Amino acid sequence: MSLPSSTTRAAMAVSLLACAQAWAQSSDDTLPGFELERLETNMGRGSVLMGNGELMVPGGLSVNLLNHYQRLPLILNDGKRDLALVQNRVTTVLSASYGVLPWLELGAQVPIVLWQKGDDARLVGLAPLTAQGLSAPVIQARLGLLSRQQRKPVDLAADLSVGLPFGSQKALSGDAGTRFQARMTLGTTVGWIQPSLEAGVLFRPAIPLATPEGAADYGISAEAHLGATVSTLGKSQRGELTLRATLGSQVSVDLLGGVRFPLLAGFDAFVMGGPGIGGALGTPLFRVLAGVAFRSEPPPKISFINEKDDQEFQLSMAQPSAVFEEKPVQPTSTWQLNALARQENPEQAQQGPRPYQPGPYDKILFRGELRFAQGSASIPPVVPLLDKAAQQFFDKVKAGVIYVEAHSDSEASDWSDMTVSVQRAQAVRRYLIYQGVPPEQVKIRPFGTDWPVSPKPATEEEHQLNRRVDVIVVNTLTASTTPP
Known part of the structure; x- marks a missing residue:
């Protein structure tokens, strides 16, 4: 949920607007570009938003198409008024993951801003944002460390990903430089329930802030990401509940729940939604996600024989x-x-x-x-x-x-x-x-x-x-x- 009245968010907004004004004096009258999106999706096995420590078996392929609506992801306050710079935002994410080796899975995703709309930014001397734009593509390697297929107590995987600086900064869908992320995902099965946990760190270019001397870029900033998911198992309708938190200069939390159900052979559809809580830029009032997923993989090889x-x-x-x-x-x-x-x-x-x-x-x-x-x-x-x-x-x-x-x-x-x-x-x-x-x-x-x-x-x-x-x-x- 957006909290424009909080001290931290107000200070950030004032600084961001001041920075934009400083930039406008030397170039154009727009906000300094940065990646507004804070939600991450899962490319391979697991729930919609989080992995479960399992890898795709060699030769296995997973393809997801996710559509995402956000309400009020960016509200700024210059000390006089609230400016809903982005009131509504619709994005789509196409991702795919492929099992290369029993311990290695490679994935990639391409997010695109399809449409966004907000208050007239010219009220504070800024140019309006563009309605569409390409977001930063991401490539990922998932490494399997432990597997229940090898009679280990849990599944454990490490993800290493790189966000390429190809996004549209005028659409608030791209950072000024490359972003890096490392995380660990652990999962297991308890009866018909599959819980999983995630912890990682994201290194991204800092948003330029205003100083008495003008706009300044503080280089790379770090955020800690934590998450937990509980999903049900079965061949018919399945439920998912995910809690994700971002810890950095500001804190944001997303709570999303939904259902996943089969369509044709290999195809699933999913619908999720929930609120966002916190003062970090890009935390919406609520989100709604819907899409389809396809997965095809051969039966896994026997890895343990007694x-x-x-x-x-x-x-x-x-x-x-x-x-x-x-x-x-x-x-x-x-x-x-x-x-x-x-x-x-x-x-x-x-x-x-x-x-x-x-x-x-x-x-x-x-x-x-x-x-x-x-x-x-x-x-x-x-x-x-x-x-x-x-x-x-x-x-x-x-x-x-x-x-x-x-x-x-x-x-x-x-x-x-x-x-x-x-x-x-x-x-x-x-x-x-x-x-x-x-x-x-x-x-x-x-x-x-x-x-x-x-x-x-x-x-x-x-x-x-x-x-x-x-x-x-x-x-x-x-x-x-x-x-x-």
């Missing part, structure tokens, strides 16, 4: 230690019927690993199938079937497990057939872990070509049936979760 504890990578296809004693009546699956059609020895069929069959205390909550192109193990960024499997796991499983059983067609050699089935199982497992499923509760079982749905495929449809991954969500009520 074969002793998890035991989901069964690449050696070891013999089971005990033979499961089946019930007299068991559901018959397609692969069992095909085994009989090939006249396989039933005793031999039980010796090696075989697809999941429910035990006496197992309850299948979800079963689905993904199909793959020949030789491929890639899945799209959004897979509704896997999202549904993860949701069933969260909603209904008490002591459960998700089995990921991967198969391949006769795509090359026996070795490559097994390899591609392993890669398919790993891709699905990574996706489920990224959705929040605990790693120890996702078991992968690659079978290669051992259990085809179509033993002698003649059509492409039959080949696709063999290039599949079965995803089974099981609620196991016994102590053991080992499949037969």
Whole structure:
């Protein structure tokens, strides 16, 4: 909220106006240019205004288009009157971020002042501001220091950004020189809540102030920035609440809350708003933000494997230690019927690993199938079937497990057939872990070509049936979760 009557702000305003008058005597009758905007947006993962310590995975892309309205961001007082130099201001910010390495993400944003209007500055001998102008572009590098994907307790990232001196000073959208910022962002997940904290420092060219000798530029000034965000998780509508404070020669605080909701695959829309409090120039009475965000990234790579504890990578296809004693009546699956059609020895069929069959205390909550192109193990960024499997796991499983059983067609050699089935199982497992499923509760079982749905495929449809991954969500009520 603007406080033009405060002593600090009034002194700043008088000095700023005096400086403008001094400048007018030697050049033109306008205010010395500086960047009025104090709000920062987030370029990558996290909320609209703050990161959460996570990085985009390599190859991941995030693009945001944000529109921003401010009410009364600049009120000056010359000791006689209040001058709302900027009453209304509308800006747009286009930002993008790209995952380069597991520990490095690069981003950039371009703000533009679309329209602004205020009182007639000629009342105090100043030229009116221009209505539009380019703001200072920003480039940023985000470095990952800690990651929960590596089983660390929190996500921690460091941001280093540079604001280029290309903004329009006549539109109050550009500093006289380069600005630098460094900050740390920390985040974690507590149930369905994701809190994050931010602390940093901004070095920017100081606004020239008037002295008895004339206008003087005091060089670089520093501001401390602090922030906290709480956002909800989920696939549907999500809430965000952000508190940000700027500590410098003046203090300003922004409190913004809003909602974020999905549109098409990969697209989100968001709306936020809230008041500004403090005496710093550029602190509005309130702000409203609205826009769309697009994010596309491949499933993250597995960064931690504990074969002793998890035991989901069964690449050696070891013999089971005990033979499961089946019930007299068991559901018959397609692969069992095909085994009989090939006249396989039933005793031999039980010796090696075989697809999941429910035990006496197992309850299948979800079963689905993904199909793959020949030789491929890639899945799209959004897979509704896997999202549904993860949701069933969260909603209904008490002591459960998700089995990921991967198969391949006769795509090359026996070795490559097994390899591609392993890669398919790993891709699905990574996706489920990224959705929040605990790693120890996702078991992968690659079978290669051992259990085809179509033993002698003649059509492409039959080949696709063999290039599949079965995803089974099981609620196991016994102590053991080992499949037969």
